[in-house]
Amino acid sequence: MARRVRSAARGFLRDFQAFALKGNVIDLAVAVIVGGAFSKIVSSLVEDLVMPGIINPLLAQTGTGWRELTIGPGIKIGSFFGSVVDFLIIALALFLLIRGLERFKQREAAQEAEPPAPDPAVVVQQRLADTLDRLTNVLNSRP
Template sequence: MTRVRRRATGFLRDFQEFALKGNVVDLAIAVIIGTAFGKIISSFVEDVIMPLINPLVAVSGKDWRTITVGPGIALGKFFGSIVDFLIIALILFLAIRALQRFKRQEEVTEETPPPEPQLLAQERLTDALDRLTETIEARIERG
């Protein structure tokens, strides 16, 4: 009985560590935000963009969303989904591009140029000479 209980608590502890890791929580938040963002983009396409494009693509006075081919093949909805995808892809591309630029600028400002090898060697020699001088002076004072 205690063996089963240990396994269960070990499993629960492992699951808790996994579920509360930063990556899993970040992924869950990203999915939620992505879902909300998708709804905003769908509304933007249906309510703003397509009414502007609708007069251009109107087929015999029909709305673009009702374009169908054969029995039940809804091309209008499919085209709307394609436009949604293209807008989301464009926005993500622009956001990722901006983040990469910001990251590059951050890396450039944080990087300090490595010291020149000659300067580094001179500093080491100077430190060694200082220690040697202190050692010699200490022996002279003793003797």
């Protein structure tokens, strides 16, 4: 019974190791970490530059900052608006990144689809060889 449990545990660990060390899982982990850092950068951009420079002057008449703007009792519209701007900036950055990657892939596909132009010297040699073959056939066919 104990051997069966150890064998099953080893098999499970081997399967987990194979799964965890696949390229896709590692790439996903790196993407999540980079995405978290990018999210912090975008949040800082929104909180420290965009909102104070654009929205706070509009709210200066009410005397409140953009994050403290509320509607009714406890509805934090300022915080929500900041999150929406964060999302829009991240979505725009991802759109531009994906669009650039698609264009790069299209260029690669177009380059792969076009056969390279033949070397002019090789074309001339092939024509000469074909002409010599035809001439040899004509001369051999005469009595």
